[in-house]
Amino acid sequence: MLSYIYYYIVFPGFLFLATAGMAVSWLDRKITARLQWRVGPPVLQPFYDLRKLFIKESFTPAGGSRLLFTLAPLVSIISIVVVSDIVILTFLNTKISFVGDLIVVLYFFTAIPFASILGASASNNAFASLGASREMKSILSYELPLVLAILVPVVKAGSISLGRIVEVQGVSGSFARNLSGFLALVIAMLCLQAKMGLAPFDLSEAETELAAGTLIEYSGPLLALWKLSKMMLFVAAPVFIAVMFWGGGPKPLIFLKYGAFVIFFIILKNVNPRVRIDQSIRFFWGKISVAAVLALLLAVIGL
Numbered sequence: 001m002l003s004y005i006y007y008y009i010v011f012p013g014f015l016f017l018a019t020a021g022m023a024v025s026w027l028d029r030k031i032t033a034r035l036q037w038r039v040g041p042p043v044l045q046p047f048y049d050l051r052k053l054f055i056k057e058s059f060t061p062a063g064g065s066r067l068l069f070t071l072a073p074l075v076s077i078i079s080i081v082v083v084s085d086i087v088i089l090t091f092l093n094t095k096i097s098f099v100g101d102l103i104v105v106l107y108f109f110t111a112i113p114f115a116s117i118l119g120a121s122a123s124n125n126a127f128a129s130l131g132a133s134r135e136m137k138s139i140l141s142y143e144l145p146l147v148l149a150i151l152v153p154v155v156k157a158g159s160i161s162l163g164r165i166v167e168v169q170g171v172s173g174s175f176a177r178n179l180s181g182f183l184a185l186v187i188a189m190l191c192l193q194a195k196m197g198l199a200p201f202d203l204s205e206a207e208t209e210l211a212a213g214t215l216i217e218y219s220g221p222l223l224a225l226w227k228l229s230k231m232m233l234f235v236a237a238p239v240f241i242a243v244m245f246w247g248g249g250p251k252p253l254i255f256l257k258y259g260a261f262v263i264f265f266i267i268l269k270n271v272n273p274r275v276r277i278d279q280s281i282r283f284f285w286g287k288i289s290v291a292a293v294l295a296l297l298l299a300v301i302g303l
């Protein structure tokens with residue numbers, strides 16, 4: 001029992017994700033600043049920002065659902081913690097894996113944007129409703145190619161167990177070395193860019209259009225929880241695709257692989273303007289879905 005509490009609270013649970021998420025958030029802001037010829041914030045700036053929000057008062061909008069509005073960021077954080085626990089612990093020790101744990105991970109990954117939709121809908125705000133509408137359309141667009149891309153390592157490993165996927169890569173090498181695996185990896189990275197709400201797919205918040213969209217009514221500690229949730233997701237999502245597609249080789253190299261994914265996400269965010277919602281849907285339902293089907297077919301025939 002104590003070990004489970006440790007896993008969920010300390011490592012690789014909440015405290016680990018919160019600390020790593022703030023570090024990655026600082027790295028994101030620092031690289032962004034350098035790309036724009038600015039100095040950037042000090043290393044503890046994400047912590048200062050969260051502390052400032054936690055000491056402020058939270059306001060609940062009138063006319064909305066107080067319970068859903070309050071629970072939404074907590075659901076998001078809990079979902080990210082569960083994903084991190086399953087993925088990281090399975091990568092460290094494949095013996096604890098169980099059949100279907102990959103389905104559980106995908107389920108909780110899907111719960112994260114749904115929590116954002118529920119929170120925005122509960123706020124009874126027009127801009128938040130527009131943000132929720134965009135979030136729903138985004139989920140419908142990127143989830144299909146993401147699942148198809150994840151099926152590539154499933155086909156190659158012959159199992160829906162994360163442990164088996166890690167073991168196969170440990171013996172035969174990373175799936176990203178093959179044509180189908182590399183193509184699926186690129187597709188998964190683009191889909192996760194949208195799932196994390198990073199530009200050019202930051203449609204549900206879009207400060208210049210929707211005045212923060214889904215988060216417009218959040219303030220104080222509740223807003224801090226949402227921002228912390230996004231920081232934590234920036235840790236869990238890249239680790240997931242690193243384990244799924246690039247999990248071969250010595251395990252300590254996972255840190256370098258994770259860093260490569262993070263830098264890719266940050267650069268992609270900074271060199272692309274925000275797309276319209278119709279452009280995003282056409283992109284994921286069109287080219288990306290076709291490429292995902294092709295990657296799956298290549299995996300089936302062994303390429």
